[in-house]
Amino acid sequence: MNAKNLFTFVAVIVSLFGLGLTFAPDFMAGQYLTNPSWMNDGAKLVAQGWGTTLIAYAAGCWYVRNDGSSSGGKVMLLLVLLSNLALIVIHTLAVLNGVEKAIGWGQVLLSLVLVAWSGMLFRQTDRVVA
DSSP states (O other): OOHHHHHHHHHHHHHHHHHHHHHOHHHHHHHHBSSGGGOOHHHHHHHHHHHHHHHHHHHHHHHHTTOTTSHHHHHHHHHHHHHHHHHHHHHHHHHHTTSBOTTHHHHHHHHHHHHHHHHHHHHOSSOOOO
């Protein structure tokens, strides 16, 4: 469980979500939303914007995967930690309020794993990458 593995894992997973949101927002709405008809033109635009942001996030993780102990690696670890903490809150509220289907709990579980993993690495003084 080192920084290289974390960044590689995050890059792959986030790329999949980013590509789905960017190029197939209707499909993603059908998978996650309890009422896919909420996916209007404005929501598609927001989903596509978020998808492209996720692709850039994945590229950042991929770029620093071999240099987890650098300043960039530390910042990326903090980004993974904080963004996934926020996703835990957002997806939990979305599922509990009936906006997302039960599949949203999978996102919560994934985010919990990423928070624990990145938090563990962030606390280490030497983040071994190999």
